Amino acid sequence: MTRAGITPERLVQAGAELADSVGFDEVTISALARQFGVKVPSLYSHVRNSHDLRTRIALLALAELADRSAAAMAGRAGKDALIALGNVYRDYAREHPGRYTAARLRLDPQAAAASAGPRLSQMMRAVLRGYRLGEIDQTHAVRLIGSTFHGYISLELAGGFDHSSPDPQQSWIRVLDALDALLRNWPIE
Amino acid sequence: MTRAGITPERLVQAGAELADSVGFDEVTISALARQFGVKVPSLYSHVRNSHDLRTRIALLALAELADRSAAAMAGRAGKDALIALGNVYRDYAREHPGRYTAARLRLDPQAAAASAGPRLSQMMRAVLRGYRLGEIDQTHAVRLIGSTFHGYISLELAGGFDHSSPDPQQSWIRVLDALDALLRNWPIE
């Protein structure tokens, strides 16, 4: 019998595309086997188990996100950088909802450390170099920005803004404006 | 054989508790049947299917959240109200992580309309009465606050702040401060 030529990479790629089209939760070993025209147990030569597969998709998503972020951030600072980073996250989530969800998968510490996650954190800190914040306030600010980005994107993705005006795009711009204003004028207690 | 005395209410309650202890995704008809010492198909007399069960848990969570919010908001305004509402969300998520996750389940339009969701929206808008915002800006602000609350809580719940100082509690306070400052000084374009 001719071999299907499956590799872990092709599996992860197909898994990522499947996630984007039917949702990350629906990414299943069986569905992938069907797609490759192969029996289910065959995939266990390439991937340890379901969790392993999902983790790899998460790693792919994190890497793609970090790459896009780095490209967008290059040569920008201050509000420009903030907007660029925000748009990278939001656009990625809209283009690849399944992968964006995957990127939020909780990784075990070692996998997390080896992932592109730290690179993303650095990008966030880089944005803050354009604002004058103390060491500790920088951490608070990273958390605020991360929360706001993620919160907005996840609500928008879940359809939370579907049935109400005004245009989410407008709100997004206002959110970025608001974050910038906040960082420029960080409240000191 | 003696009857187990199962009702939809008891099922949903047990499901909510199960969600809090092992995660909303792990709430399964089988697990509940085991817990009630009953065969799996028996539960289908009380609940239409798995989706129905999950929806009901979501409705319970939304109602609890709305009740707590209403209680906390009574007699408060401005920053006080903002902080109270934020803490309700955060505390609820920490006490009942499974239910909080359930509350974010996407409901079909009719279920959503009949849920406590609208009550929660009203609460959010009530907070904004303490700040002077135009009609449209109010919607932007609702989205910003909702995003920030949800984003922060979901990152904290996912353990995103686990391995870095400072204390998340401090960051949370700063986030609330920041939101208040922002609303008081809403950027006009």
Next chain:
DNA sequence: CAGCCTGCCTACAAGTATTAGGATAAAACC
């Protein structure tokens, strides 16, 4: 007390995850 309904049951079908072990195509080696 008779009958009916409801709450639980058994039996079954289908989908998914995972392990064990076998067969063979393709690659590696002499």
Next chain:
DNA sequence: GGTTTTATCCTAATACTTGTAGGCAGGCTG
């Protein structure tokens, strides 16, 4: 080029989940 090895795919089997169909009997209703 032939042989050995390895990796890829297979069948078989177990277990768990959802869901449907239909049966039996405990307890309420007339």
